[in-house]
Amino acid sequence: xxxxxxxxxxxxxxxxxxxxxxxxxxxxxxxxxxxxxxxxxxxxxxxxxxxxxxxxxxxxxxxxxxxxxxxxxxxxxxxxxxxxxxxxxxxxxxxxxxxxxxxxxxxxxxxxxxxxxxxxxxxxxxxxxxxxxxxxxxxxxxxxxxxxxxxxxxxxxxxxxxxxxxxxxxxxxxxxxxxxxxxxxxxxxxxxxxxxxxxxxxxxxxxxxxxxxxxxxxxxxxxxxxxxxxxxxxxxxxxxxxxxxxxxxxxxxxxxxxxxxxxxxxxxxxxxxxxxxxxxxxxxxxxxxxxxxxxxxxxxxxxxxxxxxxxxxxxxxxxxxxxxxxxxxxxxxxxxxxxxxxxxxxxxxxxxxxxxxxxxxxxxxxxxxx
Numbered sequence: 167x168x169x170x171x172x173x174x175x176x177x178x179x180x181x182x183x184x185x186x187x188x189x190x191x192x193x194x195x196x197x198x199x200x201x202x203x204x205x206x207x208x209x210x211x212x213x214x215x216x217x218x219x220x221x222x223x224x225x226x227x228x229x230x231x232x233x234x235x236x237x238x239x240x241x242x243x244x245x246x247x248x249x250x251x252x253x254x255x256x257x258x259x260x261x262x263x264x265x266x267x268x269x270x271x272x273x274x275x276x277x278x279x280x281x282x283x284x285x286x287x288x289x290x291x292x293x294x295x296x297x298x299x300x301x302x303x304x305x306x307x308x309x310x311x312x313x314x315x316x317x318x319x320x321x322x323x324x325x326x327x328x329x330x331x332x333x334x335x336x337x338x339x340x341x342x343x344x345x346x347x348x349x350x351x352x353x354x355x356x357x358x359x360x361x362x363x364x365x366x367x368x369x370x371x372x373x374x375x376x377x378x379x380x381x382x383x384x385x386x387x388x389x390x391x392x393x394x395x396x397x398x399x400x401x402x403x404x405x406x407x408x409x410x411x412x413x414x415x416x417x418x419x420x421x422x423x424x425x426x427x428x429x430x431x432x433x434x435x436x437x438x439x440x441x442x443x444x445x446x447x448x449x450x451x452x453x454x455x456x457x458x459x460x461x462x463x464x465x466x467x468x469x470x471x472x473x474x475x476x477x478x479x480x481x482x483x484x485x486x487x488x489x490x491x492x493x494x495x496x497x498x499x500x501x502x503x504x505x506x507x508x509x510x511x512x513x514x515x516x517x518x519x520x521x522x523x524x525x526x527x528x529x530x531x532x533x534x535x536x
Contacts, residue, residue, distance in 0.1 A: 327357025
């Protein structure tokens with residue numbers, strides 16, 4: 167198979183979908199790897215690194231899209247890239263379709279096979295290709311929030327851990343999954359008082375056992391979220407419903423009761439955000455203020471730490487990319503958990519949560535499309 171790795175073009179997206187070692191694995195397996203010139207520079211990989219791994223360097227993304235049987239990316243295809251995708255081409259990347267109608271309809275029109283990192287499952291029901299970036303984003307959420315709580319960056323001017331005689335900041339995290347857990351560890355380590363809200367009582371029991379004493383767990387429902395928001399210096403949205411649009415759990419009315427200069431970091435922005443006032447921002451223009459509350463809603467947070475993120479991501483994705491290259495669609499026929507990654511194929515939506523996000527789309531079972 168001919169595998170293409172174009173450079174990422176989303177704002178300040180410095181990750182690359184394949185490290186040189188991954189290219190070498192594919193080449194050893196008998197595949198041809200096309201890597202766009204300079205695609206790895208943001209993550210610290212030179213063109214020579216890829217050439218030494220056996221990859222072929224290609225200057226133009228259009229030439230890669232035209233030649234490759236499978237495109238491997240990090241972020242969802244941008245409109246100029248969607249226009250280059252061909253019928254039956256495999257596209258393996260993060261898509262987050264449920265929060266992106268234009269992208270969904272664009273990929274349907276291509277007739278390509280859209281395999282989303284974020285909906286592939288393992289035997290335990292976990293999301294192995296989403297987890298590494300959730301770990302990065304969760305840790306970054308606290309790191310970013312701490313930064314923006316400083317007065318010069320628009321925050322209310324509080325030190326997250328306080329000092330003797332001055333209480334620590336209140337960090338509220340909605341969602342106790344991977345993102346929320348990583349954010350909590352970071353905030354707790356800095357000395358904040360942390361509250362994690364989640365609907366899963368078993369998850370809360372687990373977090374109660376493993377978290378330090380400055381972390382509290384609370385069952386999530388509108389009243390507890392409302393009360394937590396009122397006291398939050400930093401509010402982190404860490405909600406995930408697999409493959410679906412994130413529910414709105416923090417309406418704008420709650421913001422009016424938050425302290426001016428408090429900060430919201432909505433990591434769920436990729437799936438539409440769990441805060442009503444959330445809208446996607448970029449690393450070039452990351453924040454905005456609504457009702458006195460600073461919002462940070464960058465949709466590709468891990469792109470700011472590309473060296474760490476690229477290694478973490480490709481550690482997880484490369485075994486799957488190799489299986490796709492070796493087996494083609496048979497990799498999906500033979501593994502129903504891998505097949506859950508197929509969101510769009512042959513002009514049909516094959517993932518129910520994606521179809522449910524749009525009034526006029528219906529899901530078709532993947533078995534029928536295959």
